[in-house]
Amino acid sequence: MTKREKPGLSIRIDLPGGGRFGPGKAALLDAIADLGSINKAATHLGMSYPRAKKLVEEMNRDFGAPLIISAQGGADGGGSRLTETAENIRNIYRDLCNRSLAHNKALLASLCRPKSGD
Amino acid sequence: MTKREKPGLSIRIDLPGGGRFGPGKAALLDAIADLGSINKAATHLGMSYPRAKKLVEEMNRDFGAPLIISAQGGADGGGSRLTETAENIRNIYRDLCNRSLAHNKALLASLCRPKSGD
Numbered sequence: 001m002t003k004r005e006k007p008g009l010s011i012r013i014d015l016p017g018g019g020r021f022g023p024g025k026a027a028l029l030d031a032i033a034d035l036g037s038i039n040k041a042a043t044h045l046g047m048s049y050p051r052a053k054k055l056v057e058e059m060n061r062d063f064g065a066p067l068i069i070s071a072q073g074g075a076d077g078g079g080s081r082l083t084e085t086a087e088n089i090r091n092i093y094r095d096l097c098n099r100s101l102a103h104n105k106a107l108l109a110s111l112c113r114p115k116s117g118d
Numbered sequence: 119m120t121k122r123e124k125p126g127l128s129i130r131i132d133l134p135g136g137g138r139f140g141p142g143k144a145a146l147l148d149a150i151a152d153l154g155s156i157n158k159a160a161t162h163l164g165m166s167y168p169r170a171k172k173l174v175e176e177m178n179r180d181f182g183a184p185l186i187i188s189a190q191g192g193a194d195g196g197g198s199r200l201t202e203t204a205e206n207i208r209n210i211y212r213d214l215c216n217r218s219l220a221h222n223k224a225l226l227a228s229l230c231r232p233k234s235g236d
Contacts, residue, residue: 005134011218012128016230022128092229099225100129100218107217111210112134 007108011097019062021093028055029082029090032068036079063089125226127219131211137180139211146173147200147208150186154197181207 012022031041042052059067067086071078082090101108130140149159160170177185185204189196200208219226 007134008132009214009218010130010132010138010140012130013226013229014126014128016123016125020128089229092225096127096218096222096225099221100127100214103217103221104214107210107214108131111131111207 007112009097009101009104009108011093011100013093013096015062017062019058021059021062021089025055025059026090026093028052029059029067029086032080033082033087033090036081038068038070038080059086059089125230127215127222127226129215129218131214133180135180137176139177139180139207143173143177144208144211146170147177147185147204150198151200151205151208154199156186156188156198177204177207 010023012020014020027045028041028047031044032038035041035044038052038056039049042049045052056068063085065085066083067089068080069083070080128141130138132138145163146159146165149162150156153159153162156170156174157167160167163170174186181203183203184201185207186198187201188198
């Protein structure tokens with residue numbers, strides 16, 4: 001892993017029903033959107049297919065609506081794409097992360113000011 | 119675990135040097151401040167003493183300054199307290215969490231609107 005140059009934030013949303021949505025699930029939605037397949041997205045993220053399926057099922061349950069539509073053709077063979085609900089969640093999460101970082105730049109800078117001797 | 123009524127945020131700061139500061143370390147600083155002892159803080163959080171010591175050492179390294187001052191008297195027997203650096207980090211983290219939640223209330227509400235049939 002390369003070291004960061006600037007401080008960053010990793011944000012997890014703790015949902016009212018007990019579910020969680022954070023960087024891992026956001027990256028999975030992004031990868032499915034980009035690659036058109038849960039299987040390819042899992043491979044891209046170094047995640048097993050069963051693990052990716054489990055995360056998709058958790059999201060479907062937590063948000064009370066399907067997030068992924070899979071076409072016919074075996075285990076993800078026909079490809080998968082995000083529903084409008086998933087696109088909405090993806091956009092909201094991205095906005096939330098960008099806004100949190102933007103609103104806290106000064107605070108983060110004060111936390112990470114250069115130390116003498118480094 | 120009880121279920122949340124409102125959505126919340128769990129925020130981790132990813133520091134430039136590769137370190138991380140999030141809810142767990144913040145809770146440890148809070149508990150040491152409240153209880154005056156790493157040992158009591160660890161017990162309060164259901165954490166082992168070696169684990170708590172390890173987290174304190176990580177923070178000392180990541181922020182380049184001691185965060186905890188331990189008085190003489192065996193393994194934490196004389197008590198411990200936060201340094202000014204630690205108090206500063208604690209305040210910054212709390213501000214950052216509060217601000218992120220405040221600035222994103224509308225976004226979070228739109229993510230967690232009640233679903234019909236629930």
